[in-house]
Amino acid sequence: MFSCKVARYKSQIFSNLKEKKANKILEIGIGTGPNLSYYGSNPDVQVVGIDPNPEMEKYARSSAASAGLPLSNFEFIHAVGEVIPLSDNSVDAVVGTLVLCSVKDVDMTLKEVRRVLRPGGVYLFVEHVAAKDGTFLRLLQKILDPLQQTLADGCHLSRETGDSITRAGFSSVELDMAFLSNATFVNPHAYGIAYQ
Numbered sequence: 001m002f003s004c005k006v007a008r009y010k011s012q013i014f015s016n017l018k019e020k021k022a023n024k025i026l027e028i029g030i031g032t033g034p035n036l037s038y039y040g041s042n043p044d045v046q047v048v049g050i051d052p053n054p055e056m057e058k059y060a061r062s063s064a065a066s067a068g069l070p071l072s073n074f075e076f077i078h079a080v081g082e083v084i085p086l087s088d089n090s091v092d093a094v095v096g097t098l099v100l101c102s103v104k105d106v107d108m109t110l111k112e113v114r115r116v117l118r119p120g121g122v123y124l125f126v127e128h129v130a131a132k133d134g135t136f137l138r139l140l141q142k143i144l145d146p147l148q149q150t151l152a153d154g155c156h157l158s159r160e161t162g163d164s165i166t167r168a169g170f171s172s173v174e175l176d177m178a179f180l181s182n183a184t185f186v187n188p189h190a191y192g193i194a195y196q
């Protein structure tokens, strides 16, 4: 159920890459590379994945190979979203899924995303965010947040990441929300597309 619903809204937002002819893609916090299967069918795609955890490189490379992405079309760089090692206006699309919960500085990361995106480029995102103020879930997230940060590698439960994306200065943002029944307190999820 969890993966089914995620796959549905990922398919929805990732279809924008083809429509916008996005051939140069940066993925921030690429992890093991679960999104690489969405790019493999484009023979012209060049993907750069960044992640501060060097352990992720071998998994991401293996996912790239499984996705049919030639290794010459995929580069893994050991780096953080707050300091992206790419030039200004250099990519057609930035992808980030379940990563702004873990970065040290959300606003700085979004500033970097905008810096590297070319004019007209797109930022595709899927992020779990804080529940509505005043709800029991929000209270639970507040209580569990310190433990979650310790156990889940710096992941924050109470970030209002959808608002941060909306305020980051993109020319427009299309944002939807989803509640994943199997994700318990790691809910809701904000997903969508922001236009540079």
Ligand SMILES: C[S@@+](CC[C@H](N)C(=O)[O-])C[C@H]1O[C@@H](n2cnc3c(N)ncnc32)[C@H](O)[C@@H]1O
Residues within 6 Å of the ligand: 028, 029, 030, 031, 032, 033, 034, 050, 051, 052, 053, 056, 079, 080, 081, 082, 096, 097, 098, 099, 102, 103, 104
């Ligand atoms: C929950 S995982 C998500 C991985 C992948 N994007 C996915 O959807 O499965 C979070 C990833 O963010 C990475 N990360 C943590 N801090 C980061 C930062 N400051 N900049 C970029 N990535 C970061 C972690 O190493 C990890 O691979």
